[in-house]
Amino acid sequence: MTAPRGRGTGTPWDGGRGHPGTAVEGGHAPVVGDSTAGPLVRPYTMTKGRTRPGTDGGRLDLITLVVTVADREDRAREPEHEAILRLCRKPVSVAEVSARLDVPLTVVRVLLSDLLVEGDLRTRAAAPVTKLPEKKVLQAVLDGIRRL
């Protein structure tokens, strides 16, 4: 493994629940039901029972990048929302928010959607899923990998 660039974010979730989001090959026998390492709170409690994101959630792909709006309104928010806003000071993907906060994707999408609706987060306008990546993007990716 090389220079852990970008690892500085740590886990912003105070107290850290459950297992850390670090992956181990073969270590993910899917957990069904009563995991001993499962969260203490049922996941959907955080979303007040909602399992689907609001209208903005439709564009939250795994790699949609979200970033906290710097001049957001100063008001009281749920701790989960605050944790996301702290994590996303720099653009972070939906999958990364889920992994770093140890909150399932489905739940994270609902929480992110709340923040988007409130104007606390913003996202890059998504390219249509069917659209192929542009050639110049592919070329830049190729050059970037070659530099590794």
Add this chain to the structure above:
Amino acid sequence: MASADSDTQPTEAIPHAVKIIVAGGFGAGKTTLVSSVSEIAPLSTEELMTEASYGVDDLGGIEDKTTTTVALDFGRITISDDIVLYLFGTPGQDRFWFMWEELAEGALGSVILADTRRLDTCFHAVDFFERRNLPFVVAVNRFEGATAYSEEEVREALDVSASVPVVMADARERMSSKEVLVELVSHVLRSRQAALSG
């Protein structure tokens, strides 16, 4: 970690995110490959589903349904100020095929890691990417004690078209994994070119 610096950039541009899928059977070395090139220690995210959503016996009321989690491992490579590449490993179990759809959406392409001791474990992946027309390369991960097969033998066993690159690799080695990714993206570019001129 609270600092003022990041809050002083009101309209920081959000980079373009792209992804590559690393597929293959359980234990083929997907996470090993991801971690050898990723700039962060691979992360794991979980998708929740209720049992009902994939057709396991219904045991009663919604509120009693247990949820199953599917783990997705991924890594990241910052390509430039405006492009970030994510590498996602596929879930190893066949019953999580539905997750592949979401993973494949918008992906640049895929690396199928083949373990020559269990080549059949990547047949599904080959079928899947062929059907979706998503460009892929086959990387034969070298395992100690595995019989060394030639590229041609692997190509034949997997029945992939001549245009699909089949390369030998060692997923533990950064340089080797990098070469696999270079091979894939070059292949994606060639496929694009062919599609435009054809």
